[in-house]
Structure formats: C-alpha cells, structure tokens
Amino acid sequence: MIWQPKYETMDRAALEQLQLERLQATLTRVSRNVPFYRMKFEEMGIDPDEFRSLEDVRRLPFTGKADLRDNYPYGMFAVPLREVVRLHASSGTTGKPVVGGYTKNDIARWTELTARVLSAAGVTKDDVIQITLAYGLFTGGFGFHYGAELIGASVIPSSSGNTRRQVAIMQDYKTTTLVSTPSYALYLADTMDEMGVNANALGLKYALCGAEVWSEGMRREIQDRLKVVATDNYGISEVMGPGIAGECQERAGLHLNEDHFLVEIINPETCAPAEPGQVGELVLTTLTKEAFPLIRYRTGDLTRLLPGICACGRTFMRMERVLGRADDMFTVKGVNVFPSQVEAVLCSIKGLTPHYQIELDREGPLDKATVFVEADAELLVDRIREAQAVQETTRKRLFSELGVHFEVKLMEGKTLTRFEGKARRVKDKRTFSA
Amino acid sequence: MLTLKNVDVHYGRIQAAKRVSLHVDPGEIVALIGGNGAGKTTLLCTISGLIRPSTGSVTFAGADITRHSPERIVAQGLSHVPEGRLVFAPLSVADNLLLGSYSRHKFGQGQAIEADISAIYDMFPVLGERRNQPAGTLSGGEQQMLSIGRALMAKPRLLLLDEPSMGLAPNITRDIFRHVVSLRESLGLTVLLVEQNARSALKIADRGYVLETGRVILQGQAAELLANRDVQRAYLGRDLDA
Numbered sequence: 001m002i003w004q005p006k007y008e009t010m011d012r013a014a015l016e017q018l019q020l021e022r023l024q025a026t027l028t029r030v031s032r033n034v035p036f037y038r039m040k041f042e043e044m045g046i047d048p049d050e051f052r053s054l055e056d057v058r059r060l061p062f063t064g065k066a067d068l069r070d071n072y073p074y075g076m077f078a079v080p081l082r083e084v085v086r087l088h089a090s091s092g093t094t095g096k097p098v099v100g101g102y103t104k105n106d107i108a109r110w111t112e113l114t115a116r117v118l119s120a121a122g123v124t125k126d127d128v129i130q131i132t133l134a135y136g137l138f139t140g141g142f143g144f145h146y147g148a149e150l151i152g153a154s155v156i157p158s159s160s161g162n163t164r165r166q167v168a169i170m171q172d173y174k175t176t177t178l179v180s181t182p183s184y185a186l187y188l189a190d191t192m193d194e195m196g197v198n199a200n201a202l203g204l205k206y207a208l209c210g211a212e213v214w215s216e217g218m219r220r221e222i223q224d225r226l227k228v229v230a231t232d233n234y235g236i237s238e239v240m241g242p243g244i245a246g247e248c249q250e251r252a253g254l255h256l257n258e259d260h261f262l263v264e265i266i267n268p269e270t271c272a273p274a275e276p277g278q279v280g281e282l283v284l285t286t287l288t289k290e291a292f293p294l295i296r297y298r299t300g301d302l303t304r305l306l307p308g309i310c311a312c313g314r315t316f317m318r319m320e321r322v323l324g325r326a327d328d329m330f331t332v333k334g335v336n337v338f339p340s341q342v343e344a345v346l347c348s349i350k351g352l353t354p355h356y357q358i359e360l361d362r363e364g365p366l367d368k369a370t371v372f373v374e375a376d377a378e379l380l381v382d383r384i385r386e387a388q389a390v391q392e393t394t395r396k397r398l399f400s401e402l403g404v405h406f407e408v409k410l411m412e413g414k415t416l417t418r419f420e421g422k423a424r425r426v427k428d429k430r431t432f433s434a
Numbered sequence: 435m436l437t438l439k440n441v442d443v444h445y446g447r448i449q450a451a452k453r454v455s456l457h458v459d460p461g462e463i464v465a466l467i468g469g470n471g472a473g474k475t476t477l478l479c480t481i482s483g484l485i486r487p488s489t490g491s492v493t494f495a496g497a498d499i500t501r502h503s504p505e506r507i508v509a510q511g512l513s514h515v516p517e518g519r520l521v522f523a524p525l526s527v528a529d530n531l532l533l534g535s536y537s538r539h540k541f542g543q544g545q546a547i548e549a550d551i552s553a554i555y556d557m558f559p560v561l562g563e564r565r566n567q568p569a570g571t572l573s574g575g576e577q578q579m580l581s582i583g584r585a586l587m588a589k590p591r592l593l594l595l596d597e598p599s600m601g602l603a604p605n606i607t608r609d610i611f612r613h614v615v616s617l618r619e620s621l622g623l624t625v626l627l628v629e630q631n632a633r634s635a636l637k638i639a640d641r642g643y644v645l646e647t648g649r650v651i652l653q654g655q656a657a658e659l660l661a662n663r664d665v666q667r668a669y670l671g672r673d674l675d676a
C-alpha cells in the first residue's frame with residue numbers, strides 16, 4: 001500500500017516546485033536562526049534570497065559530521081530548546097556524539113515517513129510488528145515505533161538483545177513483521193535453530209532490515225531462513241533516523257522521500273556532482289525539519305541513484321542499497337575495498353555463509369588481508385578436499401572481483417563474533433610505524 | 435492550479451516580495467499569513483495582474499499569466515476579492531453584482547447572468563433582501579459578502595481573498611469563513627486566502643505559507659503551522675514564555 005499517494009506518486013514538476021518552496025523557506029530560516037549557517041553564508045558571500053532553482057543548492061557549503069561535533073550539543077538547532085520535544089543522539093563511536101532535536105511537527109512528519117517505509121514493505125494495521133532495534137538515544141526503535149502505531153499495526157517494542165526471549169516473543173505473540181539489522185535477523189535465525197524453532201511454524205511475513213550495509217546474498221539467506229520478504233531501508237541519525245528511504249516489495253532500490261529531503265550524489269574526493277548513475281557519497285538537505293535542519297549533509301554513505309520508474313507506482317527516485325560507508329572502506333595494497341563487496345563474493349559461493357570477518361595485517365612491509373568465513377559444517381568435517389576447492393575458488397573470485405589478494409580461512413559455524421548492533425566486519429591490525 | 439516561481443516585486447527601490455515560490459492545487463484552500471507589510475496583498479495583486487513582478491513567473495492552469503492584463507486573467511477564471519471590499523458604494527447591490535459579470539457580457543448572456551445573480555442571493559439571502567439598496571449602506575459583513583458575490587459573478591475557478599475578516603466582528607468573521615468553505619464544497623472553488631487573522635485562516639485552510647518581509651519563511655500543512663511555535667508567537671497572539 002502507498003501510505004501517502006498524494007506525495008509518493010507526485011509528478012516531477014509538482015515535486016520540484018514543492019522542493020523549491022521548501023528549500024527556499026529552509027534557507028531563510030537557517031540563515032536567520034542558525035549562527036553556524038549564517039556565518040558560513042556570510043563568509044562565502046551567499047545571499048539566501050538568491051536561490052532560485054534546485055540546482056542552486058550546489059553553491060551552498062557542505063555540512064560534515066565534524067561541524068555537528070563542533071556545535072555539540074545544541075549549536076545547530078534552529079529553534080529554542082523549549083520547542084524541542086525529543087532528543088536523540090548518534091552512537092558516537094569516534095569522539096563526541098551528535099545530538100538531534102525534534103519539534104512536535106518534526107515528530108509528526110517523522111512518524112508519517114516511517115509509516116511510508118513500513119507500508120511500502122507490506123505492513124498494514126493487521127500486522128504484529130516486533131521492533132528489535134534499540135530504543136533509546138538511537139533513532140531506530142522510536143522512529144519505527146510511532147510509524148507502525150500510526151498505521152495501526154500492533155507494536156511489540158522488544159528493543160535489542162536477549163535473543164532467546166525475542167524468539168519466544170515471536171512465537172507466542174505471533175509476530176508477522178520483524179524490524180532489525182540484517183545481521184541480527186540472521187542471528188535470530190541461528191538462535192531459532194539452536195532452540196529448535198521452525199521458521200515455517202512462525203507467522204513472520206516481512207523483515208525490514210536496515211542500519212548496516214548488507215548484500216543481496218544476505219537478503220536471500222534472511223528470506224530463506226525466516227520465510228519473509230526482506231526489504232532494505234535507509235536512515236541516518238544525524239539527519240532524522242529511519243524513514244529517509246525504503247524499499248517497496250519490488251525490492252528494486254530504496255525510494256527516497258524526496259518531498260522532505262533533497263538528494264545529491266557527489267564524488268567524495270572532489271565533491272563535484274557524480275555523473276548520473278555513478279556511485280558516490282549521498283548528500284542530504286532537509287526540506288521540512290524545524291529543530292535541526294541540515295544543508296548538504298555529507299552522510300558518508302556510498303550509493304547511486306537508479307534510473308527509471310518503479311513498478312509500484314511511487315515516483316520518488318530510488319537509490320541503490322548502500323554499498324559502504326566512505327569511512328568503512330579500507331585500502332589493501334592501495335586498492336579500495338568495501339566489506340559489502342567481499343560479502344557479495346562470499347554469498348555467491350556455495351558452502352559459505354555470510355558470517356565473515358576481515359582482518360588486515362602486515363607481512364613485512366606488505367599489507368596482508370585475511371577473510372575469515374564460516375562454512376557449512378558438513379563441508380568442513382566430511383569433505384576436506386571439497387573444502388579446499390571452495391577455499392581456492394573464494395581466493396580466486398575475490399582477486400578477480402576486487403583486484404587484491406585475500407587469504408581465505410574457512411571457520412566452523414558460530415565461531416565468529418555475532419553483532420547485536422551494527423556489525424563491525426573489519427579488524428585492522430596494521431601499524432604504520434616503520 | 436496556480437504556481438508562483440521566484441517572484442520578485444519592487445515598488446520603486448523597495449523590494450516587497452523576494453523570490454516567492456508557492457503553489458495552490460485544485461480544490462485547496464491555501465492561507466497566506468503574515469504581519470503588516472509582509473507582502474501578502476502585493477502577492478495577490480501580482481497574481482491578478484494589477485502589479486507586474488520584476489522577475490519570476492505566475493502560472494495559472496498551465497498557462498503563463500505573468501504578463502497578462504487583469505481583465506484577461508479574470509476571463510481565464512481567476513477573481514480577486516480586494517482588501518477593504520471596495521464595493522461601488524452609490525450603486526445598488528444588484529448593480530454591483532451585475533458589474534462583477536462584466537467580463538462575461540455578450541449578446542445572449544443576459545439570462546445566464548440573471549440566473550447567477552439569483553444564485554448569489556440564494557447563497558447570501560441578506561443580499562437578496564437588500565438588492566435595491568445602495569451598497570454603501572450595507573454593514574461591513576454584508577459588504578464583504580457582496581464583494582465575494584461580485585467576484586463569483588465572473589465564474590472563477592480560483593478565488594483570491596484579501597483579508598475578508600478585516601474590521602469585522604468575530605461572529606461575522608466566522609460566518610464569512612463558513613461561506614468560504616461552503617464555496618469550495620458547492621462550487622468546487624479553489625481559494626487563496628490572505629489573512630492577518632492567522633488562526634481563523636489556518637483553521638479552514640489545507641495548507642499555508644508564512645510571509646515575513648517579503649519572504650516565505652515557513653510553509654506546510656495548516657495543522658503544522660498552527661502547531662508551530664514561531665507562528666503561534668508571531669501571529670496567533672500567544673505568549674509562550676509566560
């Protein structure tokens with residue numbers, strides 16, 4: 001179902017008019033209310049009154065995560081704190097976290113947007129939805145929670161952790177929809193196996209997976225093991241949280257909620273607009289946020305825009321699943337590699353699972369990259385020769401796809417660390433001293 | 435239905451509207467709110483062709499009307515109810531209404547126009563009762579109704595309403611706003627409403643734009659604007675810090 005057909009199926013000209021109106025109002029407000037932007041505009045000689053087309057956005061300065069940290073906690077807000085009704089914060093794995101504020105209207109709009117994403121994934125008021133994303137400072141849990149309530153679904157705010165209990169809830173409460181990270185969805189599947197729970201006996205229909213990079217192979221595994229239609233969705237805490245983009249059941253890219261966000265793809269090195277269809281960094285400008293508007297925020301997420309119109313009838317542009325973070329990209333012998341690329345190769349090889357870890361180390365002066373991947377149990381135990389062949393194929397495939405040599409180590413099932421939050425796939429043990 | 439894109443309006447060297455972009459969809463009631471001198475009336479006059487914008491475009495029903503004359507714009511289905519009603523005081527109510535149909539006058543239209551005038555009397559019975567009275571002797575509320583009736587005589591698809599509540603008692607204002615809503619229901623009219631009385635306007639509107647010193651500073655669903663603290667403080671007379 002299309003939750004807000006009036007917007008989600010808008011024709012391009014009407015959408016661009018709406019975007020322009022909203023962009024102009026946003027620019028007027030940030031230049032008045034946010035000292036950071038007022039100063040930046042003055043420095044660069046930018047008159048917000050001069051913005052007359054959506055392309056003009058390219059003249060505006062970027063906002064980076066560092067800018068948000070420098071203005072910690074409330075420096076970027078465009079309204080006084082007493083108008084803010086909710087605060088969330090990003091994880092802050094490096095340095096200070098980023099605090100995001102929401103006015104009443106921001107919350108109402110956010111709710112509509114997560115309702116759109118949930119509806120696109122198939123959720124209706126008849127569904128029982130188990131939200132295993134963390135409730136708390138993280139935007140995931142609360143973001144989906146209110147959207148699901150708006151649709152009228154029955155929400156189980158089970159939050160993250162306590163996996164055996166999650167499975168029991170899924171069984172007893174007859175959960176139809178799982179909201180989780182993709183790696184946690186698989187962890188749940190493992191736990192079900194351990195507990196002897198058959199996914200066929202559950203009521204699961206849909207899984208909304210997001211908050212980390214995953215692959216088509218991982219989707220297949222989630223769909224097979226949990227017997228669901230698994231869709232991808234995109235959100236970023238600094239900008240709003242979930243609800244920025246989501247896949248419909250066509251599973252052919254994530255519809256961006258363009259009436260609320262202006263989307264650009266740039267070359268992360270030159271900051272120039274990427275060629276149409278090229279992979280680049282996703283840059284978002286908020287068009288309706290009151291408390292915490294952002295101009296050209298560099299998400300650090302790499303993706304590309306997909307051409308054409310989706311069969312579902314939505315007219316919003318689609319982006320490809322996020323291919324990686326500009327910052328989880330790693331370099332081996334000078335070659336840029338995304339964990340998602342490694343994952344795609346692993347998933348394409350029979351006998352391997354999508355549970356893997358990449359270790360980077362040095363061998364003398366040279367980089368050495370090793371992929372630890374869990375293989376099917378019978379392969380390791382009974383068919384050693386075959387296992388060696390799989391190992392060899394993997395090594396060759398990784399080299400041919402990525403242009404860099406990886407050592408491949410096959411591991412027994414469930415020996416690698418499982419992640420309940422965001423998966424951290426890359427362990428970099430290289431030291432850079434001489 | 436109506437789209438403004440980057441409209442600038444100057445009075446001599448004073449800039450009264452700055453790159454204003456807005457749109458009105460068919461069947462919508464859209465409120466344009468803002469304080470004195472924000473540029474609301476200027477924008478309405480620009481739409482109806484009384485003022486020429488220095489840059490930008492006005493599109494109505496798919497046609498660019500930026501440079502059209504006011505009478506041509508009226509003939510295209512866009513009527514303007516001016517601020518302060520501006521009824522022709524010495525003329526009778528009936529003659530005021532007849533003048534409203536000026537753009538339609540053609541041989542053989544007499545009966546249709548007569549029928550439309552009686553339809554206006556059905557809508558505003560008080561005008562029917564006073565059809566022969568000079569318009570200047572009507573009360574403020576009645577004059578406002580006459581002014582709206584006169585605009586309707588041109589058979590518009592979009593009505594521009596400038597400050598219909600000005601100088602009216604609150605209960606009369608409510609009455610006028612009720613009429614505006616029923617116009618949409620009975621005639622399928624689309625309305626762009628300018629008001630200083632932001633709360634009443636946003637209550638009947640679908641969406642709104644907030645103008646300040648010639649710029650749109652906020653736009654959105656009427657309910658969102660009513661809930662916005664900036665709007666509440668500036669235009670709804672609520673002291674939030676008290």
